Amino acid sequence: MKKISIIVLFVLAYSYLHAQDTYFIQNIKGIVKNGSNTVKKGDKIDATSKLTFTKGALLMVSSQKEGMKILPAKPVSSETAYTLADLLPKTNRASTRGNFIQNPKYFENYFGDGVYCVFGDETQVKVNLTDYPMNKDSYFSLRYDYNNEIVDKKLAFAGDQFVISKKELFSIKGKDIDSSEIAEFALHYHSGTKKSPNLVASFMPLFISVSQELKTEIGGMVAMFKEETPENRQKYFNDFRRSIATRIAAENAQMPDEYKENLNYWLEKNFDLKAE
Amino acid sequence: MKKRILLIIITVINAFLMLLLSFWLMTLPFNNGDELLVIEWGSKIKKIFLGLEKKPSKEDFIFINVAYDKQLTDKLDDNGFPIGKQVITDRYKLGHFLEILGKKPQNQKFIIGDVFFGDSVGLDPCRNDSISPDFRLYAAMKKLPNLMLSYHLKENDSIDYPIFRDIPRGLSDYTTTEDIFLKFQFVKYDSIPTLPLEMYKFLHKKEVKKEGLFLLSEMNVLLNTHILDIKIRNYDLFVAEEKYKMDNLENILSGVMNEEAVLEYVKDRIIVIGDFEVTDNHKTIYGDTAGSLLLVNAYLNLRDGDNRLTVWLFLYLFSCYALISYLTFQKEKQLVKWVQESKFIQKIKFLRFLRNPNILDFVGNATTLLLTSMGSFLLFDVQLGILYLTLYLFIIRRVAGYLKLYE
Known part of the structure; x- marks a missing residue:
């Protein structure tokens, strides 16, 4: 089973050097655990703490010995490399990513292997039915470990889309459960013709509630550019999309710097705004 | 024989003159x-690539970044009328922080309020203010005898006093x-002491007086203007694996640490409050460096005696200058002769200009002076900045030729 990347810090060499150090947790992005407890802003931990980070998660701490630190620490270049790098010409890199799952290879790109943010309480994911037919015997499930028990949640579907719902995912036998207790989620595809399911992606779903103020603001913006020409509308949509994701991230401190999200689905569902 | 004795005397006198000129240039x-x-x-190779430097203790300082602790306040014109808003460092936050420090004024060694x-x-x-943030800040400052504020000169060189005069x-x-910071002057215009000098006097209980071109401290002669050895650089604050302790004021006052924890956080350290990221960065030979860091480095140079004139440095310079003088007063410089006769240089087109004796003399002088400067840096960690002596040597050789003083 492919696991969500976990980074374990402190327990060895680092704790040896800084065993007496105290860390005040100033801010968190993503999900960080100290043993089995989720780390919260304002917590005080020491250097022997065993921390686990979901992919992309970050901690801002004030260390008694070193001042402000971001954990996990990034690899540090030597001052020689840093000085020489200053002499080299700077280059930029651009990247693109697909919006919907068209075939198997896009699963990993779509969910990544870190945090997948779901704006709102549910999202639908469109798949290619030729590769992933969905019916009574063939379906997707999200599997997780809760209190040492494996829970396998069959995901509802309609047509060529399956549904990830917060309510469905975080309830067992009709009772709500604490999602912070779950470290990883694995998306499986159950094929009616095969005995064992296929793991297609691992990620940590993070359900994000968007404030009414921001929704009202977005609604106003959408109304403003509905009158525009298709070319302008497309251009505005592209710019608008990124700025909305940034605004939502600013409202939600737990969102890590690196995440995938269902923004297109959310915009379409809430504002009838389609990516053209 | 007489001419040889005369040459030795002239060489010694010229070496002394060069020594004086060097100190003046410095x-x-x-x-x-x-x-x-x-x-x-020279600095990068020695300090960074070869790692030949001893870093100041990381236990001595805490750098508190206020780059993003801002507030809006009225901008007044020359007549005192508000003409809009300006962004300043948040005085509420500073006041709150200094109030905490004021509960144990001796908890921290020193506070630089840059x-x-x-x-x-x-x-x-x-x-709902009932008291101005300035009053609150002032009251907090008055409880801290080890606090020092920075101030500047206006464009017309008059003093731009901070509002907290006492x-x-x-x-x-x-x-x-060339827009790059290199030299620090500890006393400006004969009598205006800089913050690093005042800090040094406060922390080390030493008297430092300006006498002519130099500073006198106890029995030591110090250079008033000095090419600063930047021991703590931006790299050490933001990139290095073992960084110097730095935090944002926002974090310190976030409520995560209570007052006791804050006092413990800064205990026994020199607190440097300044903008380390946005508005107060200066180009140096090591790249952008925060202005507050330059002040700290100037203090460290004083503390470590980097600008002290030692007998060994004096002897080294005198020896180098005596040798350069001796070569200057030779009728025919061996280097000039060798280059002019060199087939190698004759073959390479772009080096042919060196066959001109005047140019060659100039280049030769510049090279020997740079070598002297590099030697001083390698042996004594003192950067000299004496390239202008090239012109002096060029002139003195021609004067010697005119007076027929050549050997």
Whole structure:
């Protein structure tokens, strides 16, 4: 089973050097655990703490010995490399990513292997039915470990889309459960013709509630550019999309710097705004 | 024989003259721009690539970044009328922080407040202020005898006093060469002490007086203007694996740490409050460096005696200058002769200009002076900045030729 990347810090060499150090947790992005407890802003931990980070998660701490630190620490270049790098010409890199799952290879790109943010309480994911037919015997499930028990949640579907719902995912036998207790989620595809399911992606779903103020603001913006020409509308949509994701991230401190999200689905569902 | 004795006397006199000129050049607030490259790469090779430097203790300092702790306040025109808003460092936060420090004034060794308090801030009705943040800040400052504020000179060189007149202060201005900071002057205009000097006097209980081109401290002669050895650089604050302790004021006052924890956080350290990221960065030979860091480095140079004139440095310079003088007063310089006769140089087109004796003399002098400077840096960690002596040597050789003083 492919696991969500976990980074374990402190327990060895680092704790040896800084065993007496105290860390005040100033801010968190993503999900960080100290043993089995989720780390919260304002917590005080020491250097022997065993921390686990979901992919992309970050901690801002004030260390008694070193001042402000971001954990996990990034690899540090030597001052020689840093000085020489200053002499080299700077280059930029651009990247693109697909919006919907068209075939198997896009699963990993779509969910990544870190945090997948779901704006709102549910999202639908469109798949290619030729590769992933969905019916009574063939379906997707999200599997997780809760209190040492494996829970396998069959995901509802309609047509060529399956549904990830917060309510469905975080309830067992009709009772709500604490999602912070779950470290990883694995998306499986159950094929009616095969005995064992296929793991297609691992990620940590993070359900994000968007404030009414921001929704009202977005609604106003959408109304403003509905009158525009298709070319302008497309251009505005592209710019608008990124700025909305940034605004939502600013409202939600737990969102890590690196995440995938269902923004297109959310915009379409809430504002009838389609990516053209 | 007489001529040989005369030559020795002239050589010694000239070496002394060069020594005096060197000290004078070293006291100038600027440097020869052509020498920058040598100083820059000499420093980088020695300090960074070869790692031949001893870093100051990381236990001595805590750098508190206020780059993003801002508030809006009225901008007044020359007549005192509000003409809009300006962004200043948040005085509420500073006041709160200093109030905490004031509960144990001796908890921290020293506090550098490298924030300029130029204009007053009034009551903010949105905060239901009953007392101006300036009063609160002032009251907190008065409880801290080891606090020193920085201030600047206006464009016309008059003093731009901070609004808190009776809080100890030190000048924090410096000059640049080709927009790059290189030299720090500890006393400006004969009598205006800078913050690092005042800090040194406070922390080490030492008297430092300016006498002519130099500073006198106990039995030591110090250079007043000095090519600063930047021991703590931006790299050490933001990139290095083992960084110097730095935090944002926002974090310290976030409530995550209670007052006791804050006092423990800064205990026994020199607290440096300044903008380390946005507005107060200066180009140096090591790249951008925060202004507050330059003040700290100037203090460290004083503390470590980097600008002290030692007998060994004096002897080294005198020996080098005596040798250069001796070569200058030779009728025919061996180097000139060798280059002019060199088939190698004759073959390479772009080096043919060196066959001109005047150019060659100039280049030769510049090279020997740069080598002297590099030797001083390698042996004594003192950057000299003496390239202007090239011109002096060029002239003195021609004067000697005119007076027929050549051997």
